[in-house]
Amino acid sequence: MAICDAGLxxxxxxxxxxxxxxxxxxxxxxxxKEAGVTCRHCRGGCRIYETRPALCRDYYCGWRQLPILxxxxxxDRSGVFVELEMVDGxxxxxxxxxxxxxxxxxxxxxxxxxxxxxxxGLPLELGIPGPKGFQGASLPxxxxxxxxxxxxxxxxxxxxxxxxxxxxxxxxEPRIIANAGNDVxxx
Numbered sequence: 001m002a003i004c005d006a007g008l009x010x011x012x013x014x015x016x017x018x019x020x021x022x023x024x025x026x027x028x029x030x031x032x033k034e035a036g037v038t039c040r041h042c043r044g045g046c047r048i049y050e051t052r053p054a055l056c057r058d059y060y061c062g063w064r065q066l067p068i069l070x071x072x073x074x075x076d077r078s079g080v081f082v083e084l085e086m087v088d089g090x091x092x093x094x095x096x097x098x099x100x101x102x103x104x105x106x107x108x109x110x111x112x113x114x115x116x117x118x119x120x121g122l123p124l125e126l127g128i129p130g131p132k133g134f135q136g137a138s139l140p141x142x143x144x145x146x147x148x149x150x151x152x153x154x155x156x157x158x159x160x161x162x163x164x165x166x167x168x169x170x171x172x173e174p175r176i177i178a179n180a181g182n183d184v185x186x187x
Contacts, residue, residue, distance in 0.1 A: 008060060018042050019075035020061055023098055023129055026184075027177045031055055035175060036132040038184035062093060067152040072109070078105050079104045085125065087140075092123025094138060097164075101128060105160035113152050114160065118146050126163050137170035140165050 009131035021042040025035035031053050033039055041048045062082030063069050075081045079099020085092050095114075097104050104110055105126075117124045118141060127138030141163070144152075177183075 008064050012064055012071075014064070015074070016045065017074050017076040018045065019081050019098055020059065022083050023075075023096065025135075025175055025177075026055065027175075027179050028055055029179050030182060031041070031180070032177050032179050032181075032183045033185040034133055034177065035136065036129055039184045040186045041184060085123075086126070087123035090123055092125065093117070094127055095126040095141075096129060096136065096138075098129060101164055101168075102161070105164055106157055108153065111160065114141055114146070115149075115151050115153070115156055118142055119151070126160070126167065128164075128167045128170075129184045130175070133174060134172035135175045137166050137167045137172060139167060 018038075022038040023035060024033070026033040033042050039046075041052070046052055048097045061075060062084050063075060064080070065084065069082060072078055072081065073080065075098060079097060079101075081096040081098045083094045083096065085094045114124060121142075124141040126141050127136055129135045141160075144161075146156065146159055149159055
């Protein structure tokens with residue numbers, strides 16, 4: 001499974017998906033927002049889309065960038081917010097579970113994606129958002145146990161469920177927003 005940053009998938013638009021408008025924390029001098037708080041401009045889509053800040057204009061989730069993710073992977077449909085991440089100097093994927101995490105890790109399409117990615121040497125991380133005001137948590141999926149599971153859907157599902165338990169037990173750390181002046185989070 002090869003990953004590269006080749007721009008955007010032709011014909012693919014965000015549509016009604018606004019997951020990034022809620023899930024992400026933003027702490028930049030020009031704009032701030034806590035993770036898990038929906039942007040105040042997001043009401044049935046972006047109300048300031050044509051004049052949105054450059055930070056928002058330049059951001060695209062993994063689903064918009066990667067043709068290996070079909071239309072079912074759109075974050076609001078799949079419950080998985082995919083981001084391209086640098087892991088040990090290589091481009092990998094962070095799979096943040098934003099829907100029903102337990103249901104997602106039990107889906108055959110998700111299990112098959114993890115199997116293919118791990119077998120192909122693609123760095124993968126499984127993550128969950130933290131509570132409002134806290135950082136999320138993530139764990140690598142390219143473990144010795146996951147490699148040993150091979151293409152056994154049953155074993156990979158068991159391992160994903162164990163990793164999800166570990167993530168849910170994580171001691172979430174508070175997220176400190178350092179910048180101020182343009183908090184776009186809804187009150």
